[in-house]
Amino acid sequence: xxxxxxxxxxxxxxxxxxxxxxxxxxxxxxxxxxxxxxxxxxxxxxxxxxxxxxxxxxxxxxxxxxxxxxxxxxxxxxxxxxxxxxxxxxxxxxxxxxxxxxxxxxxxxxxxxxxxxxxxxxxxxxxxxxxxxxxxxxxxxxxxxxxxxxxxxxxxxxxxxxxxxxxxxxxxxxxxxxxxxxxxxxxxxxxxxxxxxxxxxxxxxxxxxxxxxxxxxxxxxxxxxxxxxxxxxxxxxxxxxxxxxxxxxxxxxxxxxxxxxxxxxxxxxxxxxxxxxxxxxxxxxxxxxxxxxxxxxxxxxxxxxxxxxxxxxxxxxxxxxxxxxxxxxxxxxxxxxxxxxxxxxxxxxxxxxxxxxxxxxxxxxxxxxxxxxxxx
Numbered sequence: 001x002x003x004x005x006x007x008x009x010x011x012x013x014x015x016x017x018x019x020x021x022x023x024x025x026x027x028x029x030x031x032x033x034x035x036x037x038x039x040x041x042x043x044x045x046x047x048x049x050x051x052x053x054x055x056x057x058x059x060x061x062x063x064x065x066x067x068x069x070x071x072x073x074x075x076x077x078x079x080x081x082x083x084x085x086x087x088x089x090x091x092x093x094x095x096x097x098x099x100x101x102x103x104x105x106x107x108x109x110x111x112x113x114x115x116x117x118x119x120x121x122x123x124x125x126x127x128x129x130x131x132x133x134x135x136x137x138x139x140x141x142x143x144x145x146x147x148x149x150x151x152x153x154x155x156x157x158x159x160x161x162x163x164x165x166x167x168x169x170x171x172x173x174x175x176x177x178x179x180x181x182x183x184x185x186x187x188x189x190x191x192x193x194x195x196x197x198x199x200x201x202x203x204x205x206x207x208x209x210x211x212x213x214x215x216x217x218x219x220x221x222x223x224x225x226x227x228x229x230x231x232x233x234x235x236x237x238x239x240x241x242x243x244x245x246x247x248x249x250x251x252x253x254x255x256x257x258x259x260x261x262x263x264x265x266x267x268x269x270x271x272x273x274x275x276x277x278x279x280x281x282x283x284x285x286x287x288x289x290x291x292x293x294x295x296x297x298x299x300x301x302x303x304x305x306x307x308x309x310x311x312x313x314x315x316x317x318x319x320x321x322x323x324x325x326x327x328x329x330x331x332x333x334x335x336x337x338x339x340x341x342x343x344x345x346x347x348x349x350x351x352x353x354x355x356x357x358x359x360x361x362x363x364x365x366x367x368x369x370x371x372x373x374x375x376x
Contacts, residue, residue, distance in 0.1 A: 145238015
């Protein structure tokens with residue numbers, strides 16, 4: 001059974017003042033705004049115990065029957081006099097007073113804004129300048145952020161006297177306490193605007209379309225964001241503007257695949273060209289380039305063109321372009337072609353080649369080892 005005296009840490013013959021002192025101490029310790037949301041149940045339990053034990057009639061009923069004397073609804077009722085947990089916390093910690101050192105500023109910082117742009121691979125590789133058309137809030141050109149009609153100005157609130165807060169008396173089990181609340185007449189600003197600006201309806205800002213230039217650096221990729229300080233939404237009351245973020249989406253390329261700062265592509269090569277060697281002309285982001293194919297080039301070899309890849313976003317220079325060679329073996333040969341290939345096979349002693357088994361990928365590593373060793 002829940003023991004309210006044990007919860008508050010007081011004896012069963014404690015006076016009302018002793019119970020109130022114990023409650024104040026525990027409320028400061030367990031309020032969720034101080035100890036976190038995990039203490040909310042404990043704070044509620046402590047408050048319930050104090051409400052019961054500081055009310056003479058409820059305490060008598062509790063001493064006779066325990067918590068069950070109040071039924072399923074617990075100890076709630078007239079004892080709190082409509083004085084909720086939030087009001088109680090304000091009373092104990094003077095949170096309302098802490099924010100009442102002056103009226104709330106009417107001018108506030110605006111929100112950040114986000115726009116997205118699409119770039120092709122070359123624009124992402126080398127960087128580009130873009131002019132963006134955005135719709136954001138700007139300072140009202142009529143009232144210049146004052147929110148009042150030209151020739152007029154805000155007036156001190158007659159209800160709170162310009163403080164933005166008003167005092168009220170609330171009844172609780174601790175007795176009548178004085179609290180502070182936001183003034184409803186001026187919404188806490190401490191001033192009212194009898195004649196709002198007609199252009200912005202008293203907001204101090206209006207929405208409009210404008211053009212902003214942005215320099216996209218080389219090397220950006222999908223998800224990269226460029227921050228334009230102070231180019232976002234102007235705040236209420238003509239407050240400082242937030243920031244504008246430009247988010248990049250890189251469009252797919254029909255030939256090149258990007259992997260970090262490097263580019264990859266595949267070039268198909270006839271078997272004879274791979275065997276005899278040749279020079280291929282390939283497309284790149286820099287235009288056409290000559291690619292030397294050495295005699296005896298093997299399938300799946302990769303030739304690297306240094307510095308022909310993407311620009312580096314955080315560094316100097318560029319990545320590389322890796323060209324993957326796809327050696328094509330002919331599938332249809334006429335009689336003369338077959339005859340020539342058989343003659344070649346005879347010259348190389350390959351009429352009946354013996355199968356040599358090896359793990360998957362071993363051939364590629366063997367070719368690489370042979371190249372490093374200078375073998376033909």
